[in-house]
Structures are given as structure tokens and as C-alpha cells.
Amino acid sequence: xTGTQADAEAHEYAWRYKALQHGWRIYSKPPGILxxxxxxxxxxxxxxxxxxxxxxxxxPRRSAGAPSSxxxxxxxxxxxxxxxxxxxxIVLQAVVMATL
Numbered sequence: 611x612t613g614t615q616a617d618a619e620a621h622e623y624a625w626r627y628k629a630l631q632h633g634w635r636i637y638s639k640p641p642g643i644l645x646x647x648x649x650x651x652x653x654x655x656x657x658x659x660x661x662x663x664x665x666x667x668x669x670p671r672r673s674a675g676a677p678s679s680x681x682x683x684x685x686x687x688x689x690x691x692x693x694x695x696x697x698x699x700i701v702l703q704a705v706v707m708a709t710l
Contacts, residue, residue: 623648
């Protein structure tokens with residue numbers, strides 16, 4: 611690609627936007643940093659660039675039942691985390707009672 615750094619960054623954000631449209635999470639450097647809302651820094655120009663890009667057909671789409679779905683988030687916060695917290699409290703009580 612020939613162009614300026616600003617052109618390269620615009621193309622980078624356009625591909626991030628395109629990946630977000632196809633259900634993929636967007637990560638940044640250093641490894642493991644999740645970009646929560648890539649649309650925040652996406653301008654109209656970047657969206658128009660992304661509209662001209664074709665997402666590769668060989669890349670699988672993320673399914674609706676992926677762990678990032680809203681249903682999974684609700685399940686975690688309403689059932690899983692309280693259950694694990696309760697188990698941790700019971701184990702902690704047992705350890706404290708055993709030391710007395």
C-alpha cells in the first residue's frame with residue numbers, strides 16, 4: 611500500500627469495523643487488550659471504506675450462541691458468579707472452622 615500513515619490507520623479502522631459487523635472481537639496491542647467499542651473511533655470515511663471491502667467467505671462467522679452473547683452474559687451474572695461466590699464462602703467457612 612502506498613500512502614500516508616493516516617491512510618493506513620483509516621484502512622485499519624475500516625477493517626476493524628468490517629470485522630465487528632461480522633461478529634468478531636477486536637483486540638489491540640499489547641496482546642489481549644479487547645477494544646470494547648470499535649465504532650467509537652470509526653468515522654463516516656472509514657465506514658465508506660469498509661463498505662467497499664469484501665469479507666472473505668472462507669472465514670467462519672461467529673455464531674449467535676457464542677460466549678459473547680447477551681444470554682451468556684446474563685447467565686454468568688445472574689447464576690454462575692453468585693453460585694461460585696457461594697461455593698467460595700462455604701469453603702472459606704469450612705477452612706476457618708477447621709482451624710478453630
